[in-house]
Amino acid sequence: MSERPIDAKTWAAGILFVGIAVVVGRSLLDGETSTIVRASAERAQPPTDAPAQAVSFPNDAAIPDGPFGDVIRRGEAIFHDTKANAGTFVGNDLNCSNCHIDRGRKADSAPLWAAYVQYPAYRDKNGHVNTFQERLQGCFSYSMNGKAPETGDDVLVALESYAYFLAKGAPTGTEMPGRGYPKLAKPERFDIAAGEEVYAQNCAVCHGGGGAGQKTADGVTVFPPLWGERSYNWGAGMSSIANAAGFIKANMPLGRGNTLTDQQAWDVAAFIDSRERPQDPRFAGSVAETRAKHHDSPFDLYGQTVDGVVLGEASPPSGTVPAPSGP
């Protein structure tokens, strides 16, 4: 069994090119609710921030009828509107698809089709082999600042089914082009003050001057928060400047990915990740200890002093319940 039926490049180059049109910006600026308009075959158009290769995945029309299809559809709904469909596990104003854009389909936005084929995997973050469900649990505890559903919970089964559906034909155990967020070359330095300028000019119009995002009058989040008590917590992947810089470079400003320079992406990521946010759920009383154990990196500002404040000392409490014992 040394030959694989299909390699990653062939798969990614596309059986059918659907195009990943994230045209959300326009409809959002019209003040509508946070709907992602995903390209269908008829209205396919090149994305404004297209990755180098066209990536294919089945579209919703391919979801089978019957009980399995129903669960896949539920997974997609949870992923896109997490609060409405799995609210007991969510402790902030984010949806999965705010960071995994186009309902987990967009390359360079940690897409589900590329993730699914990479588990089980060993993770340094918790020092053991993680199943795909456990990886999903991590994003609930940290990115969603919530409570991870128990293994086997129907919320996780639905999300797993949706990811499996998107990964159809992708080779197991293969690093797909477009997986994760781009890894930008390490900068000589990053500059929080310069990042604040980048933010004011390119981001505040949507995410708000105070980083709290924007809601409609009836409380629907239209632009997600980037810091503060309704954002991802200090344990989240996005609180590492390297992850945030890669995400921002490829995907922000929304609809105009890859227009910032790498240095601007690093600086603005450092600015965002130098603001207070909910506590790391692994915190057990000492910011210094939590930093030493979980944040010991030059690209992580938790426990560092910025503008005279030790980040983490005045954080609002994390989620509604403690993180699961493992991660």
Ligand code: HEC
């Ligand atoms: C605040 C942003 C954010 C939110 C919200 C978020 N995630 Fe993530 N997610 C990340 C980051 C950062 C990573 C790590 C990416 C990497 O390592 O390249 C990640 C990784 C993942 C991975 C593994 C990707 C891979 O290739 O290994 C999966 C699966 C995942 N998230 C699912 C979810 C689900 C399900 C939700 C909602 C319950 C969610 N995420 C919400 C930021 C987020």
Ligand code: HEC
């Ligand atoms: C046109 C409006 C708009 C602009 C401008 C914009 N964003 Fe966003 N941003 C969004 C929307 C909407 C999402 C959620 C994406 C989705 O759900 O598809 C998002 C998501 C994010 C996220 C992940 C979710 C979260 O809340 O943590 C980060 C981080 C982010 N933006 C940072 C930035 C940065 C930095 C800039 C400036 C360089 C920027 N954005 C400019 C609209 C915008």
